[in-house]
Amino acid sequence: MSVGMQQASRRPFYSHERDVSWQTPLEGQHAPRASASECPSEILLASGAAAGVVSRTLTAPLDRVKCLMQVGSSSCRRIEAARPLQTLSAIYASGGYRGFFQGNGANLIKVIPEASIRFWAYDRTRLLVCADKARPTFPERLAAGAVAGLTSCLFTYPLELVKTRIAVGGALQYHSVWHCLHHTASTEGVRALYKGLPTALVGIIPFSAIDLGLYETFKARLHARDAAARPLSVRETLACGGAASVVAQLCTYPLALAKTRLQASGMAGQERYAGLADCLGRAWRAGGLLGLFNGFTPNLLKALPSMSIGYVVFEWTKASLLRLRASRRD
Secondary structure, X not given: OOHHHHHHHOOXXXXXXXXXXXXXXXXXXXXXXXXHHHOOHHHHHHHHHHHHHHHHHHOHHHHHHHHHHHHOOOOOOOOOOOOHHXXXXXXXXXXXXXXXXXXXXXXXXHHHHHHHHHHHHHHHHHHHHOOXXXXXXXXXXXXXXXXXXXXXXXXXXXXXXXXXXXXXXXXXXXXXXXXXXXXXXXXXXXXXXXXXXXXXXXXXXXXHHHHHHHHHHHHHHHHHHOOOOOOOXXXXXXXXXXXXXXXXXXXXXXXXXXXXXXXXXXXXXXXXXXXXXXXXXXXXXXXXXXXXXXXXXXXXXXXXXXXXXXXXXXXXXXXXXXXXXXXXXX
């Protein structure tokens, strides 16, 4: 990783502290750092989009494995009990290398607005709920993260459903994102585009709250331990993002499992569920506690690098855009 990116990732993700200077990512020069309240919305949105595209594309194969293991069957033919490596082999056997990225186009169409809105909503909500913006409390961080998750989910949920259906149903069932949207709405009704939304909200609100809240808290603790006020390194940023993601995944995974199964409900070869309770009940009866965490391993293997890389890319892109903006003013 370049020295520039490493320096950029060391600045606080959301600037709660007083303004100081940070080393710019491209030239190693010092420039004034904008506080979170000064950061333009377009920079937050663009940085979030970049973070989502890079992180999701790099982890697309694991995302498809996760979807297939969660729903229990696919175009790869009966991989209900398959392990991650066996599932990868089944994907390659049925679609070659392109099979690993099946549904990634829909995923990117979804993740660009999702990540952009999530980061923007967190930043703006934090400014509203924090009594002391320089020292946000953990509950305030949780609240900002919850609002960020709620907002991004409401705006992008139909694309989340499309991403899941394309990944599970295969290219033979859906030719494109638009075809999936049109087919779902015409055969199952427009309401089907929001199938599983209540479950998704129940899952994403605590996940986003825990993930963003812990990430900011871990970073603040690292800063507090450093008497020299040294900015965080890329490794430290990755560690903070990874640790926060693991805890958030453990706390909310059964709800994510139910969301994916409800989204696939009604598709050819998939079970139909009456709702969240029915879905979780069947998973429990089929495998007990382990049944509620079916597909957790590939999901964690995908989420760890995805979330961590996303944070680093967001910080680097945001710092680069702020630097470019400052240079144009000079």
